[in-house]
Every structure is written in structure tokens, then in C-alpha cells.
Amino acid sequence: MKAITYTQTGDASVLTLRDRQPAEPGTGEVLVQVIISGVNPTDWKRRAGASGQTLDFSEVVPNQDGAGVVEAVGPGVHDLAVGDRVWVYLAQAGRPTGTAQEYVALPASRVVPLPDGASFEVGASLGVPAMTAHRALTVSEDWPDRLYPGALTGATVLVAGGAGAVGHAAIQLARWAGATVITTVSGPEKAALATAAGAHHVVNYKTDDAAAAITAIAPGGVDMVVEVSPAQNAALNAAVVSPRASIAVYANDGGDEVLLDLIPQMMVNARYQFILLYTVGEQALANGRDDVSAAAGDGALAVGESAGLPLHRFPLADTAAAHDAVEGGAVGKVLVDVRG
Structure with missing residues (x-):
């Protein structure tokens, strides 16, 4: 599969497109085929080593948010099934792999059913914001x-x-x-x-x-x-x-x-x-996850210029440009189209 990785902190030039093997979902994990990855200020700041942040892993795939489809589920996962449309959040928190790749294995708690009627663009724009x-x-x-x-x-x-x-x-x-x-x-x-x-x-x-x-x-x-x-x-x-x-x-x-x-x-x-x-704690995250999903299901979290949030889209190979756009203060939401 295609993935964006970096092995040292720095400007966006440290991001490299490469081939990797998809991970197998472990116990309590879900493998998600990423359709769209969302980029937030936290993503470029972690990559840049802002505020003295160091690289926690030898190789990192950036981006915390995204949306896609469940490809496989690991043992112990009962609330999600292959083919489910989902949005994900804090994919890279404490882990080496975020959503700037075609497949990502995540704890099931970070994978949320995407409500009917909510697009992948909406799903990838939820998460951190x-x-x-x-x-x-x-x-x-x-x-x-x-x-x-x-x-x-x-x-x-x-x-x-x-x-x-x-x-x-x-x-x-x-x-x-x-x-x-x-x-x-x-x-x-x-x-x-x-x-x-x-x-x-x-x-x-x-x-x-x-x-x-x-x-x-x-x-x-x-x-x-x-x-x-x-x-x-x-x-x-x-x-x-x-x-x-x-x-x-x-x-x-x-x-x-x-x-x-x-x-x-x-x-x-x-x-x-x-x-x-x-650092808000799991209960606050769970409350946010559930309430945000409910709002998205009601159509309350629309995106696009007509909804007040212009979308700026980049292909996976141009993830560096997507990071630069966020760092440069792009008004709206920056998305990476992982699946072309």
C-alpha cells in the first residue's frame, strides 16, 4: 500500500511517499481503508517537532483524522463489521501510524460509524476540530x-x-x-x-x-x-x-x-x-465522539464553502503541500484524498 512517512522531525520536506505492508488488526483493533485523511495544525506541529516534541517512533505516518471503510476486524471487536463506513480520530496519538496511508489499524475505540447521509468529507473533518x-x-x-x-x-x-x-x-x-x-x-x-x-x-x-x-x-x-x-x-x-x-x-x-x-x-x-x-481523558473523548456523531447524523456538521468551511484537497502524494497549506493558515479544511 501507499503511505506517507517521516523518520525525523522538520519541515514538510521530511514527508516521503513509500510502499508499506498493511498491518493486521490485533485484538480489539480495526483495519480501516482510508478514503480521506484530514489535516490539522497538530499534525504539522508534531511533524515539525514544535514545542520540543521529539520523534517517538523510528518511522511515523502523520495525520490524526480520517474517514473510510472497515477492511477487517480483529478478535474482540463486535460493534464494527467489514464494509462499515467510519470516521476515525486521534489515529496517531501514542502510535506510529496515522491516516496518511491507504490502510490503518486502530483501536476500535478510535473508529466510529459514519452516520447515513454523512459524506467521507464530513467524516474526515470531524475528529480534532x-x-x-x-x-x-x-x-x-x-x-x-x-x-x-x-x-x-x-x-x-x-x-x-x-x-x-x-x-x-x-x-x-x-x-x-x-x-x-x-x-x-x-x-x-x-x-x-x-x-x-x-x-x-x-x-x-x-x-x-x-x-x-x-x-x-x-x-x-x-x-x-x-x-x-x-x-x-x-x-x-x-x-x-x-x-x-x-x-x-x-x-x-x-x-x-x-x-x-x-x-x-x-x-x-x-x-x-x-x-x-x-489528555482530556477517555470519558471526555467518548462523550465527544458520541455527541459529534449524533450531530453529524442530524446534518449539523456540514462542510464546504456553502456551509462555511471551504475544502482544500490534495492527493496523497502531495501530503507535504497539504501540511504546508495548514501551516500557512489556509481558511477552511485541508483534506488528503488517499484513494484517488
């Missing part, structure tokens, strides 16, 4: 730790950077769960994408007084913030959150250090929650 968004929307003191239609009725959610993949999923999931959704963007093109994703209100933080605009929409404050730029937005968040609001931080765009004015946060009992899927 949607499950991160789910976690960000379920850590609040006053709201449920699961998402379903009506779970967030009465809540107001602020999504920072609504045109990004996580922001897009957060808008869709919050809207599906019944929340009023406000998002901040940097320009009219991203505003159009956030609106297409389902945001009720879009604030251009470069041209508007963001705090005044958000307060006018939600005079009682926002109940949850899904935050991509905590360093840049700390003052804004302090100005617009409601009592016992959660500020869920999943990225460090704009800086690694955050300066907080403690008294405003303390007065409203604000909760900062930092999010990294690799």
Missing part, C-alpha cells in the same frame, strides 16, 4: 457536559475566530444544541463563512468596538467563550462574560503568555479551561 469544539462547549459550571438538541437553549456562546476549523465546528455544535451564537472575525470574507456556518451574530473585531457590540447583543453577558487567541482576547472576554462563564482555550494564536486582570474575573467567578484532546 469537532471534538475540541465539543469539549469547549461542555466545561461550563451551569450547563450540561453533553450536547444534544436543546442542551444549550438559553445560553449565549462567543466563538473567537469563527472561520477556523474548530471555530466552525463550535458554531455548528452550539447552534445544534440550541445556543445563541456570536462570533468574532477579522474581515467580511470570514464573516460570510461564519454566517454560513450558522452564527446568529458576527462581529468584526478590526472595525467594530467588539466589547460594545457583544454587550449590545448579550447585555447579561456570554455564558461560554470558545477561545483561540487568549493573549489577545483576555480583556475582551473579561468585559463580556456572564457570572460563572467558562472561557475554553484550545490554541495560543497571538502569543503564549496571558495577562489577566484578576478582579474582573473573580467578580463573576469566571472559569478558564485549557483544552488538549490528547
Whole structure:
């Protein structure tokens, strides 16, 4: 089979197309024929050795997310069968092989039935973005730790950077769960994408007084913030959150250090929650997996420009270019077509 591998960290030039033997699924594992592999910032950062990350294995196949068809099941697997359409998440977490290959063997817990009506493009776009968004929307003191239609009725959610993949999923999931959704963007093109994703209100933080605009929409404050730029937005968040609001931080765009004015946060009992899927724990992952699948089954996680998430597609042999596109800040979702 064809696979993309690397044997040292570095820029995208370390990625090599080569032939490998497909793995046999072991006990509790599933062999998936990958149709589409999804690329996320975490994929190029791990490959590049960002934040001092080292190569854990002598040879690595990148990419955490994907969608495809079950090719074989190992002993002890009873909930999946050959021919099932599936989406996969955290394929490379603690393992040497991700989804940038024609076949991947994974623990059955990382392989999820793809709902009828959900395309492989949708399946490959779930994983890291949607499950991160789910976690960000379920850590609040006053709201449920699961998402379903009506779970967030009465809540107001602020999504920072609504045109990004996580922001897009957060808008869709919050809207599906019944929340009023406000998002901040940097320009009219991203505003159009956030609106297409389902945001009720879009604030251009470069041209508007963001705090005044958000307060006018939600005079009682926002109940949850899904935050991509905590360093840049700390003052804004302090100005617009409601009592016992959660500020869920999943990225460090704009800086690694955050300066907080403690008294405003303390007065409203604000909760900062930092999010990294690799360490959230199995229960949080299971909740996210199940709720994200339910939302996808309801058609709530559509992709494509008309749904606010343009798709950028690359063949498997051009996985390096796909990684470069994500690293370069491509707006939308980058996908690798593994099966031509």
C-alpha cells in the first residue's frame, strides 16, 4: 500500500511517499481503508517537532483524522463489521501510524460509524476540530457536559475566530444544541463563512468596538467563550462574560503568555479551561465522539464553502503541500484524498 512517512522531525520536506505492508488488526483493533485523511495544525506541529516534541517512533505516518471503510476486524471487536463506513480520530496519538496511508489499524475505540447521509468529507473533518469544539462547549459550571438538541437553549456562546476549523465546528455544535451564537472575525470574507456556518451574530473585531457590540447583543453577558487567541482576547472576554462563564482555550494564536486582570474575573467567578484532546481523558473523548456523531447524523456538521468551511484537497502524494497549506493558515479544511 501507499503511505506517507517521516523518520525525523522538520519541515514538510521530511514527508516521503513509500510502499508499506498493511498491518493486521490485533485484538480489539480495526483495519480501516482510508478514503480521506484530514489535516490539522497538530499534525504539522508534531511533524515539525514544535514545542520540543521529539520523534517517538523510528518511522511515523502523520495525520490524526480520517474517514473510510472497515477492511477487517480483529478478535474482540463486535460493534464494527467489514464494509462499515467510519470516521476515525486521534489515529496517531501514542502510535506510529496515522491516516496518511491507504490502510490503518486502530483501536476500535478510535473508529466510529459514519452516520447515513454523512459524506467521507464530513467524516474526515470531524475528529480534532469537532471534538475540541465539543469539549469547549461542555466545561461550563451551569450547563450540561453533553450536547444534544436543546442542551444549550438559553445560553449565549462567543466563538473567537469563527472561520477556523474548530471555530466552525463550535458554531455548528452550539447552534445544534440550541445556543445563541456570536462570533468574532477579522474581515467580511470570514464573516460570510461564519454566517454560513450558522452564527446568529458576527462581529468584526478590526472595525467594530467588539466589547460594545457583544454587550449590545448579550447585555447579561456570554455564558461560554470558545477561545483561540487568549493573549489577545483576555480583556475582551473579561468585559463580556456572564457570572460563572467558562472561557475554553484550545490554541495560543497571538502569543503564549496571558495577562489577566484578576478582579474582573473573580467578580463573576469566571472559569478558564485549557483544552488538549490528547489528555482530556477517555470519558471526555467518548462523550465527544458520541455527541459529534449524533450531530453529524442530524446534518449539523456540514462542510464546504456553502456551509462555511471551504475544502482544500490534495492527493496523497502531495501530503507535504497539504501540511504546508495548514501551516500557512489556509481558511477552511485541508483534506488528503488517499484513494484517488
